[in-house]
Amino acid sequence: MRAVDAIMESLKAEGVDVVFGIPGGANLPTYDALYDAGIRHVLCRHEQGAGHAAEGFAKATGRVGVALATSGPGATNLVTAIADAVMDSVPTVFLTGQVRTDLMGTDGFQEADITGITLPIVKHSFQVADPREIPERLHEAFHIARSGRPGPVLVDIPQDLSRADINYEPSDAIALPGYRPTTDGNVKQIRLAAKALANARRPVIYAGGGVINAEGSEELRELCASDRFPVTCTLMGLGAFPAPHDQWLGMLGMHGTRAANYAMDEADLICCIGARFDDRITGKLSEFAPRAKFIHIDIDPAEISKNVPAHIPIVGDAKLIVSKLTREYRALETDSSRLDGWWERIQAWRERHPLGYTDSEDSEIKPQYMVEAMFEATDGQAIITSDVGQHQMWAAQYYHFCRPRQWINSGGLGTMGFGLPSALGAQIGCPDQTVVCLAGDGSLQMNSQELATCVAEKIPVKIFLMNNGFLGMVRQWQELFWDKRYSQVDMGTLPDWVKLAEAYGATGMRATEKGTLVEQMREALATDGPVVLDVQVTKEENCYPMIPAGAAARDMVG
Amino acid sequence: MGEPGTSEVMNLEDLEAASGFRTGRRHILSIVVENKPGVLARIAGLFARRGFNIESLAVGPTDDPAISRVTLTVDGGLHPIDQVTKQLHKLINVIKIRDLEPEDTVARELALFKVSVDDQARDQVMQFAEIFRGTVVDVSRRSMTIEITGTDEKIAAFEKMVRPLGLIELVRTGEIAVARGRSAT
Numbered sequence: 001m002r003a004v005d006a007i008m009e010s011l012k013a014e015g016v017d018v019v020f021g022i023p024g025g026a027n028l029p030t031y032d033a034l035y036d037a038g039i040r041h042v043l044c045r046h047e048q049g050a051g052h053a054a055e056g057f058a059k060a061t062g063r064v065g066v067a068l069a070t071s072g073p074g075a076t077n078l079v080t081a082i083a084d085a086v087m088d089s090v091p092t093v094f095l096t097g098q099v100r101t102d103l104m105g106t107d108g109f110q111e112a113d114i115t116g117i118t119l120p121i122v123k124h125s126f127q128v129a130d131p132r133e134i135p136e137r138l139h140e141a142f143h144i145a146r147s148g149r150p151g152p153v154l155v156d157i158p159q160d161l162s163r164a165d166i167n168y169e170p171s172d173a174i175a176l177p178g179y180r181p182t183t184d185g186n187v188k189q190i191r192l193a194a195k196a197l198a199n200a201r202r203p204v205i206y207a208g209g210g211v212i213n214a215e216g217s218e219e220l221r222e223l224c225a226s227d228r229f230p231v232t233c234t235l236m237g238l239g240a241f242p243a244p245h246d247q248w249l250g251m252l253g254m255h256g257t258r259a260a261n262y263a264m265d266e267a268d269l270i271c272c273i274g275a276r277f278d279d280r281i282t283g284k285l286s287e288f289a290p291r292a293k294f295i296h297i298d299i300d301p302a303e304i305s306k307n308v309p310a311h312i313p314i315v316g317d318a319k320l321i322v323s324k325l326t327r328e329y330r331a332l333e334t335d336s337s338r339l340d341g342w343w344e345r346i347q348a349w350r351e352r353h354p355l356g357y358t359d360s361e362d363s364e365i366k367p368q369y370m371v372e373a374m375f376e377a378t379d380g381q382a383i384i385t386s387d388v389g390q391h392q393m394w395a396a397q398y399y400h401f402c403r404p405r406q407w408i409n410s411g412g413l414g415t416m417g418f419g420l421p422s423a424l425g426a427q428i429g430c431p432d433q434t435v436v437c438l439a440g441d442g443s444l445q446m447n448s449q450e451l452a453t454c455v456a457e458k459i460p461v462k463i464f465l466m467n468n469g470f471l472g473m474v475r476q477w478q479e480l481f482w483d484k485r486y487s488q489v490d491m492g493t494l495p496d497w498v499k500l501a502e503a504y505g506a507t508g509m510r511a512t513e514k515g516t517l518v519e520q521m522r523e524a525l526a527t528d529g530p531v532v533l534d535v536q537v538t539k540e541e542n543c544y545p546m547i548p549a550g551a552a553a554r555d556m557v558g
Numbered sequence: 559m560g561e562p563g564t565s566e567v568m569n570l571e572d573l574e575a576a577s578g579f580r581t582g583r584r585h586i587l588s589i590v591v592e593n594k595p596g597v598l599a600r601i602a603g604l605f606a607r608r609g610f611n612i613e614s615l616a617v618g619p620t621d622d623p624a625i626s627r628v629t630l631t632v633d634g635g636l637h638p639i640d641q642v643t644k645q646l647h648k649l650i651n652v653i654k655i656r657d658l659e660p661e662d663t664v665a666r667e668l669a670l671f672k673v674s675v676d677d678q679a680r681d682q683v684m685q686f687a688e689i690f691r692g693t694v695v696d697v698s699r700r701s702m703t704i705e706i707t708g709t710d711e712k713i714a715a716f717e718k719m720v721r722p723l724g725l726i727e728l729v730r731t732g733e734i735a736v737a738r739g740r741s742a743t
């Protein structure tokens with residue numbers, strides 16, 4: 001059969017039933033095979049959109065997301081999505097067409113060295129040199145993307161090779177002698193961790209996106225139920241532990257709660273599960289959690305002791321390790337009254353510094369209120385995707401996520417324009433759920449073309465636009481740290497979002513009054529097809545509390 | 559330390575942190591890789607991206623054509639070697655890494671010194687070459703090329719001798735190394 005038909009068979013063998021992409025010269029043969037392969041193709045309007053859609057699909061379902069692009073500009077348009085996927089460990093496979101082998105290296109039309117360009121931002125990549133190896137390479141690509149610490153794998157296929165006639169045999173061989181992720185976790189270390197937890201007087205469990213990737217949220221809940229451990233999550237970990245819960249401290253880090261950050265600061269033992277001590281968490285590294293010993297559980301050994309030296313490193317799968325840790329801990333039958341004093345202290349922080357804002361006295365919509373209204377209108381159950389900026393942080397603070405994979409955002413790379421395409425992918429992965437994209441007015445303009453995709457493919461995402469007329473997060477920094485010299489943050493004339501939605505064939509709505517916001521949101525949610533709800537909020541509101549860049553947790557402001 | 563199932567717990571103060579930090583010495587990393595296109599670019603790219611500096615690098619085939627060996631030296635005073643090796647391990651094509659202990663390692667490098675000479679200096683250079691067990695591999699009326707094989711220190715010492723005479727150029731292969739004794743590196 002044609003190599004491209006073998007690609008389709010390989011994709012189906014990996015369980016792929018939907019791909020996102022845009023055709024072009026170098027992947028014409030692939031698109032010919034796709035024509036009647038029985039795999040759904042979602043034609044995006046920009047390859048970056050296709051890449052983020054694949055990520056949104058993967059984050060919402062836990063399955064590998066797939067995006068296709070042609071050579072040259074098609075492939076380079078994927079770059080931001082690939083970088084985003086590597087930073088947030090998203091299982092994705094990117095299939096790019098390449099110019100014919102006889103043109104490679106000659107600056108042929110639409111030639112770009114995409115394997116070279118993406119070398120620092122892929123988990124791995126393959127350039128096919130022999131069409132007969134296509135089934136094996138694709139099988140390995142999916143295996144690498146979804147196992148160990150998940151990530152993006154690029155497979156670049158020259159156009160002429162994709163037309164070759166080959167014998168397709170399903171591949172289940174993995175010839176990767178250098179790739180054997182550790183999953184089990186060292187038993188002695190796990191025991192040591194259980195004992196350390198049992199002896200801690202001021203412990204904190206600090207969980208990240210790794211728990212969600214490992215499908216370990218149940219196990220995390222079990223661990224926390226085995227005693228009264230305080231729990232906090234990173235931006236990527238939200239939903240791994242249910243927000244409405246007495247042991248929940250809120251998110252930690254730059255825009256986290258005081259209770260979470262102060263608890264980290266005073267902890268004697270921090271148990272980090274599937275997180276990586278990013279600078280947005282630690283603030284000033286030398287003053288981070290000065291009294292704490294660290295247990296660090298991660299599937300990626302390179303994360304352990306990268307930023308903060310671990311006292312008890314445990315490499316492996318978070319789900320397996322946390323369930324063993326819970327068993328070991330329960331066996332110690334520890335007296336939980338030793339945590340009474342710690343909880344009194346935490347309770348005092350919670351009471352003195354709850355998250356809050358001053359609501360408007362008139363009908364003006366405060367951005368924080370907008371998120372609260374979203375929570376109410378969706379009964380806290382929607383899948384929320386987000387762009388990057390203040391709105392993202394307010395969503396993390398005020399939408400209380402109760403389950404894993406409910407919160408989809410770009411954390412590591414912080415990619416504006418992630419929200420809409422990832423919502424589209426999430427909606428395709430979870431057709432029975434409500435998917436809301438909380439967009440920023442700056443960010444939405446970076447990928448608004450995907451509204452056309454939503455309309456054409458009947459993908460009913462609801463876009464709730466937090467319209468503050470500014471590149472708000474940058475404006476906030478200019479206000480606080482640069483003497484309010486507002487340099488290029490005022491968006492000036494924005495598009496008329498209602499008309500823009502209508503021009504695309506979607507429904508457009510506008511909200512300007514606090515009193516009717518929840519009702520309008522409900523109306524938007526009840527409307528068929530994609531909807532843009534332009535919510536006009538306070539223009540210059542700041543997101544608090546915050547740890548100024550480079551400061552320590554106890555120096556939170558606001 | 560108690561057994562599981564007992565309530566004996568450990569003292570947090572007794573825990574020691576695993577160090578991810580500077581060792582302060584030079585490390586020779588012997589890396590076994592799959593002989594696949596782009597492997598060297600992946601390794602070099604990783605060093606560039608993480609801000610690690612390669613002091614010397616040598617690549618060559620092994621007895622198995624599917625496998626190559628990369629030997630590179632890194633300054634453990636500047637870089638956390640533990641991080642360097644862990645990041646290298648994440649490259650899918652890297653099969654094995656050995657951080658060779660200096661006492662248990664035989665390391666060699668080959669260097670070619672091209673020195674400018676007149677009649678008087680020629681004798682002197684030949685004498686140095688003999689002392690360093692070097693070989694004269696090319697002679698012209700106004701230059702000489704000497705091959706020196708040895709450790710980093712030996713090459714540096716020879717350089718110190720001939721530089722004042724007029725060193726035209728110095729080309730080095732980068733160090734290669736094997737572990738001492740019977741076991742494979």
Ligand SMILES: Cc1ncc(C[n+]2csc(CCOP(=O)(O)OP(=O)(O)O)c2C)c(N)n1
Pocket residue numbers: 387388389390391392414415416417439440441442443444466468470471472473474
């Ligand atoms: C692609 C990209 N370009 C620039 C930035 C820098 N940046 C971070 S937040 C931000 C402002 C975002 O504005 P908007 O989408 O309106 O969100 P708001 O902060 O106003 O809620 C900018 C420009 C970024 N994160 N991503």
Ligand SMILES: [Mg+2]
Pocket residue numbers: 389440441442466467468469470471472
């Ligand atoms: Mg804005």
